[in-house]
Amino acid sequence: MSLSFDPSAIDLPVGHHIAGRFVPCDAALPVLRPSDGVSQGGCPVADADVVDRAVEAARTALESSGWARQRPRERVKAMHRWADLVESEAEWLGRLESVVSTRPIAQSIPGDVAIAAEQIRFFAEFADKEGGDVVPTAADRLGMIETEPYGVVGAITPWNFPISMAGWKFGPALAAGNAVVLKPSEMTPYTAVALAELSVRAGLPAGLVNVVLGDGATTGNALTGHPGVAKVSFTGSTAAGAAIMANVARTGIKPMTLELGGKSPQVVFADADLDLAADCIARGILSNAGQVCVAGSRLLVEAPVVDALTERLRARFEAVAPGPTWDEASSYSPIISQRQLARIESIVAAATAEGAETVTGGCRLDRAGAFFAPTILAGVGPDSPAITEEIFGPVLTLQSFSDEAEAIALADHPTYGLCAGVYTRDISRAIRVMRSIQAGTVWINRYGRSTDHILPTGGYKGSGLGKDLGREAYLANRRTKSVLIDL
DSSP states (O other): OOOOOOOOOOOOOOOOEEEEEEOOOOOOEEOOTTTTOOOOEEEEEOOOHHHHHHHHHHHHHHHHOTTTTTTTTHHHHHHHHHHHHHTTHHHHHHHHHHHSSOHHHHHHIIIIIHHHHHHHHHHHHHHHHEEEEEOOOOOTOOOOOOEEEOOOEEEOOOOHHHHHHHHHHHHHHHTTTOOEEEEETTTTOHHHHHHHHHEEEEEEETTTTTEOOOOIIIIIIHHHTTTTEEEEEEEEEEHHHHHHHHHHHHHOOOOOOEEEOOOOOEOOTTTSHHHHHHHHHHHHHHHGGOOTTTOOOOOEGGGGGHHHHHHHHHHTTOOOOBBBTSSOOOOOOOOHHHHHHHHHHHHHHHHHHOOOOOEEEBBBBBBSOBBBEEEEEOOTTTHHHHHHSSSOHHHOEEEEEHHHHHHHHHHSSEESSSSSEEOOOOOHHHHHHHHOOOSSSSSSSSOOOOTTSEEEEEOTTTTEEEEBBHHHHHHHTEEEEEEEEEE
16 A cells, blocks of 8 residues: 555644644644645644643643542553554554655654654553652651652654654653643644544543644743643753743743754764664764754764765765655655755855865755755864754764774764764774763664663753653653651
8 A cells, every 4th residue: 555645635633732622723824845845734823821721721631530640550551542543543643744744654654653652652651660669767767759740741842753752742741640731843733733632532531631833932932931831841952942941940940851952973983884884874864854853963984984984875875765755755854944954055055165075965956845965074174063053954074083082072062962873893992982972872883763762862961951761751750759757
């Protein structure tokens, strides 16, 4: 069966999902298909009153349903039913995902939708397996650490992986006994609304899962600054994360999980398996056309193998298959918008004007939509925006090093510390370098996340606070209370 579909035949849920019901609204913002620039539906903007309704619906649902107080295994069962529905509706969800996003349909149905379902299942299983603790105290006392949910969690997800990012937010918050009000990106709003609908069909209490559509300035600020929101979880750019921190500080104090930007190095030593390294490096920067927070955008190669690795990469970069996201033959993504495409162009142009060599790519692709050619820039100066800024596009910078110490020095970034990759057959060196690199995740002889959701993800420095995924994400959605009893 072909996965390809007609984008004009998609019925889009233009509206919010509040208190268990779809709330249709007029579209205030256009939603454009990045594959061809054609308008596809639109996005309403929830103002402070709409956000307040959603937060109140979440609070009421928590109190009336007893979600946080019921037997944890009942939460597990309900979330498994939800995951079952996500899987059964994979074709519908995949089309909603692909039609206005950068995610090709051949990847969104078997990949993104399946991952979202698996994340709901994964976090659900913590509900009846993680709890408090009894701690050692004097013999005539009983010391305990109780854990409890926060209440209403406000979540904001980015446009680059809309449905799987929603799974990141919904899964741990709900399993931990909270309710959620989620704002997806205004550029990719539809799958989050669909997930909320499926949660009600699965039997989760109406109002436990709420979705409000809108932009950051109006809807995002209203959500993160709402006094009824007890915790904030955000994935997006470092600049947006800083703005959220400032907004929260103006309106009160609450915990935050921020998974932010990156400028991640991929370090290749001369003894590495160069074919393996080339495959991993290409995937690490070309996946979703580089529009990934963990994109391995800075390639650092030991001098003796620079030429051999560059030729391997050139072949892989020039073999991509761009095309509209609704065509299953497409495997290379468009850029999300013409504005972002222009930004990528300007950074590449500035680097070449300063003397960087374009090994391959460096320009728009001559086709409809916002496509940029896979690009390798060599000889880039250390102060160039191509090195210092998160480009969020398919642009790989190439630098060489002479020894391990220089590799570690180049790998360090003054702003970011999200991820890194290391390629070598020497496991002792791999561990030394891993321990020296300032990053929240280091992959060795591979690059990119797996479906091992037990591994937490999160960055150092400007790449964020706290962790998504893993046990840490579940625990981040519960607060602790110390108890001491005199016997």
